[in-house]
Amino acid sequence: MVFIGEYIGTIEEFLPMDGTYTEDGKIYASVIGDLIQNNERRIVLNLKIPKRAVGSTVLAEITDVKKNSASAIIRKILGYKQNMSVSAAIFVSQISDEYVDQVSNSFGVGDIIKAKIVRNEKNLIDLSTKGNLGVVKAFCWLCRHELILNKKKIGSRTLICPKCKKEETRKISDDYGAVKDILF
Ligand SMILES: [Zn+2]
Numbered sequence: 484m485v486f487i488g489e490y491i492g493t494i495e496e497f498l499p500m501d502g503t504y505t506e507d508g509k510i511y512a513s514v515i516g517d518l519i520q521n522n523e524r525r526i527v528l529n530l531k532i533p534k535r536a537v538g539s540t541v542l543a544e545i546t547d548v549k550k551n552s553a554s555a556i557i558r559k560i561l562g563y564k565q566n567m568s569v570s571a572a573i574f575v576s577q578i579s580d581e582y583v584d585q586v587s588n589s590f591g592v593g594d595i596i597k598a599k600i601v602r603n604e605k606n607l608i609d610l611s612t613k614g615n616l617g618v619v620k621a622f623c624w625l626c627r628h629e630l631i632l633n634k635k636k637i638g639s640r641t642l643i644c645p646k647c648k649k650e651e652t653r654k655i656s657d658d659y660g661a662v663k664d665i666l667f
Pocket residue numbers: 623624625626627628644645646647648649
């Protein structure tokens with residue numbers, strides 16, 4: 484069992500996973516959990532975090548977009564292998580550190596987001612995509628093709644459909660298109 488802020492090891496020894504943070508090459512726990520070591524090419528760390536605990540990072544699918552909030556289904560808690568199906572909500576104030584006018588400028592139905600649980604009371608779960616979290620996979624509103632980062636616009640956070648060239652905006656995660664764990 485490790486606690487938040489506890490020293491785990493160095494990046495030469497371990498490959499840091501979710502539930503950890505690194506500082507000057509040293510790995511620390513960012514959640515409370517059990518340490519799992521797994522012998523492959525390098526030793527992989529995986530923190531077992533309490534299910535649906537506040538602070539857990541999840542992958543969720545957007546199922547509805549309203550004016551002031553979006554509905555989502557949590558499909559996976561990062562660090563856990565098994566899939567799940569748990570309802571959650573994201574309020575407009577929890578989308579970004581910047582002001583968001585319309586939820587529909589940040590999320591689309593069917594998008595997969597990486598988000599953090601910020602509240603879990605009486606089975607009402609609220610998520611947040613502030614900071615570097617956000618959409619990791621999105622689909623074209625017109626043709627449903629998977630959207631890719633619009634590389635023609637340097638520094639922009641817009642996505643483009645490679646099929647019909649439609650441009651769309653999202654609150655994009657830092658690792659848009661690079662999350663391999665999306666296998667629901
Ligand atoms: Zn399209």
